[in-house]
Amino acid sequence: MKKSPQLIAGVILLLGGSLSSVSYGQKPKIIKAKPAPAAKPAASKTAAGKPDAVAESVEPDKVLYDKALDFLKHGHYTEARLNFQTLINTYPDSEYLAKAKLGTADSFYKEGGTSNMVQAIAEYKDFITFFPFLDEAPYAQMQVGMGHYRMMEKSDRDSTQAQQAEQEFQTFMLKYPQSPLTPKAEQYLRDVQEILADGEFKIGRYYYLRARSYPAAYPAATARLMEVSERYPLYSQADQALWMLADVYMRAKQFSKNEDDKNHWADLAGQCYDQILKNYPLSKLAPNAKSQLTSMGMAVPPADPDAIERMKQQQAYAQTHRSTRASLLSLPMGMIKSNPDVSLAARSGTPTLSAPDNVVSATDVLKTGAAGPNFTVSASMPPADAGAGGGAADSSTPVEAMPTSGAGAPSSGIGVEIISAPASDAAAAADASPTPAVSTSSTSEAAPAVAAPASSATSPSGVSGSSTDSTPQGSQTASGQNQAAPTPQTASKNDSSTESTSKKKKGLKKIIPF
Numbered sequence: 001m002k003k004s005p006q007l008i009a010g011v012i013l014l015l016g017g018s019l020s021s022v023s024y025g026q027k028p029k030i031i032k033a034k035p036a037p038a039a040k041p042a043a044s045k046t047a048a049g050k051p052d053a054v055a056e057s058v059e060p061d062k063v064l065y066d067k068a069l070d071f072l073k074h075g076h077y078t079e080a081r082l083n084f085q086t087l088i089n090t091y092p093d094s095e096y097l098a099k100a101k102l103g104t105a106d107s108f109y110k111e112g113g114t115s116n117m118v119q120a121i122a123e124y125k126d127f128i129t130f131f132p133f134l135d136e137a138p139y140a141q142m143q144v145g146m147g148h149y150r151m152m153e154k155s156d157r158d159s160t161q162a163q164q165a166e167q168e169f170q171t172f173m174l175k176y177p178q179s180p181l182t183p184k185a186e187q188y189l190r191d192v193q194e195i196l197a198d199g200e201f202k203i204g205r206y207y208y209l210r211a212r213s214y215p216a217a218y219p220a221a222t223a224r225l226m227e228v229s230e231r232y233p234l235y236s237q238a239d240q241a242l243w244m245l246a247d248v249y250m251r252a253k254q255f256s257k258n259e260d261d262k263n264h265w266a267d268l269a270g271q272c273y274d275q276i277l278k279n280y281p282l283s284k285l286a287p288n289a290k291s292q293l294t295s296m297g298m299a300v301p302p303a304d305p306d307a308i309e310r311m312k313q314q315q316a317y318a319q320t321h322r323s324t325r326a327s328l329l330s331l332p333m334g335m336i337k338s339n340p341d342v343s344l345a346a347r348s349g350t351p352t353l354s355a356p357d358n359v360v361s362a363t364d365v366l367k368t369g370a371a372g373p374n375f376t377v378s379a380s381m382p383p384a385d386a387g388a389g390g391g392a393a394d395s396s397t398p399v400e401a402m403p404t405s406g407a408g409a410p411s412s413g414i415g416v417e418i419i420s421a422p423a424s425d426a427a428a429a430a431d432a433s434p435t436p437a438v439s440t441s442s443t444s445e446a447a448p449a450v451a452a453p454a455s456s457a458t459s460p461s462g463v464s465g466s467s468t469d470s471t472p473q474g475s476q477t478a479s480g481q482n483q484a485a486p487t488p489q490t491a492s493k494n495d496s497s498t499e500s501t502s503k504k505k506k507g508l509k510k511i512i513p514f
Contacts, residue, residue, distance in 0.1 A: 270298045
């Protein structure tokens with residue numbers, strides 16, 4: 001009986017402990033045992049007992065390729081290149097090898113910048129070298145030209161990138177004339193040639209205006225104007241170049257004493273006036289050219305219908321697009337921008353596809369009997385059915401230039417957005433420009449064949465001034481002084497010592513002899 005209170009106290013403590021573990025108003029939690037995980041189903045098999053191709057398509061090279069494409073899509077260019085290079089180095093026999101090399105070039109191109117653009121051009125050229133017969137080869141060639149196009153500077157600055165872009169687009173036009181990208185490449189080539197021609201024209205116009213007070217500048221002006229009129233008939237100011245060139249020939253006629261020389265320079269001037277009336281019939285200088293031919297007793301040629309249509313289209317495009325762009329800020333913004341303005345470039349016509357001739361020398365263009373420009377490159381429009389995709393790309397919106405994949409080849413999805421020109425028409429390949437003949441007669445550097453009196457001034461409205469000098473033939477210098485005609489031996493020495501280097505077009509500046 002003495003232990004009963006202690007026993008009762010122990011029972012109470014046990015009951016209190018069990019009740020304290022359960023909170024008031026809540027039921028005790030019941031933990032259920034989790035069932036054993038079910039075994040994963042085996043790969044599905046076809047009726048023939050072979051594993052499904054979708055289940056077996058997880059290949060490591062494809063995983064790398066898809067991951068690189070995803071990085072490229074979201075602008076992570078460094079990570080994309082890392083995966084492309086890993087695929088190329090680890091799986092040299094992969095079916096995605098060519099796509100990976102093209103993707104590496106695209107990553108450099110889309111990232112932008114001068115160094116990346118140079119690297120992109122090198123990668124695209126490597127792709128063309130190793131995979132020249134793939135369907136993506138035209139796209140790679142197009143991108144090589146676009147790389148130089150994006151680095152192109154204004155017409156009054158270094159023209160190296162513009163010259164290289166011209167060569168690459170010409171290569172594309174000659175190698176892939178049936179490509180869907182041909183109309184776009186043709187328009188880009190017209191843009192590039194507009195910039196190159198504008199640079200030559202500005203230099204020629206500078207020497208032409210300077211020749212009013214310094215007649216020795218006429219040969220330098222003639223050489224530049226001849227190149228513009230020969231090689232770039234689609235240039236927006238080609239009619240002005242022809243007019244100035246004709247004016248130089250008319251002045252050479254004035255200062256010639258021999259009747260044959262006068263007829264020779266008159267014929268060259270007449271050819272320039274003919275070209276204005278044929279290829280630029282809607283030009284403001286066409287009436288003046290017609291009056292000049294009439295006064296010279298030469299036949300007036302009819303206008304080319306294709307040239308009329310081309311100029312009408314160009315004028316309509318100018319009214320449609322440039323009216324909205326004109327503003328007070330256009331001129332100062334153009335001075336700040338480093339990229340060239342190609343808004344004046346032609347939107348139709350066949351661009352020049354021939355390599356530049358390296359024969360026009362400023363010391364030969366105004367010698368006695370010198371040949372004039374060769375007008376073999378036509379500025380007329382091509383036939384309506386010439387070329388592929390003639391009506392494409394008359395829009396200023398960007399166009400996705402995607403390389404086409406061959407049958408059975410995996411789709412890459414690689415392609416960069418090529419900034420499209422405002423308009424483009426299909427054109428056939430132009431004939432190569434032949435080499436103009438150069439006279440072999442020689443004079444000293446101090447005695448150019450043409451001179452202008454200090455009191456006379458040239459203007460596009462006509463040729464003014466007349467020659468009153470009665471010095472013997474072949475003895476008049478550029479400054480009006482008398483000089484004896486050189487002997488054959490002296491002339492040969494002068495040729496070897498004073499003749500300037502021919503015009504260099506491969507990235508070098510032309511050497512002016514004055």
